[in-house]
Amino acid sequence: MRPRRPGHPPPPPGGAPPPPHHSPASFQIDHLDDRLSEGWSVLMVGTAQHVEDVDEQERLLGLPGATPWAGGSRPLWVRVVPDEVTGRRIGGG
Secondary structure, three states: OOOOOOOOOOOOOOOOOOOOOOOEEEEEEEEEEOOOOEEEEEEEEEEEEEEOOHHHHHHHHOOOOOOOOOOOOOOOEEEEEEEEEEEEEEEOO
């Protein structure tokens, strides 16, 4: 295992390491409707911020979709502060 660099939290067991605090980051979400042959895609590019405030972490845990669908412990919350948001619709003829 490589030694950690300052600002780099440890990776979760079996998972990828989170981005360093204040590093460039992106988030993409897509939806496809096979039945209608249409969908959409949104890409957000910005800066990673670790959410360290315990009250904010508790608030985030209470939101719908906060539980990882793959299961397991995810103790670090990362917020992407957007610099640019782009998107597109797909299909729909």
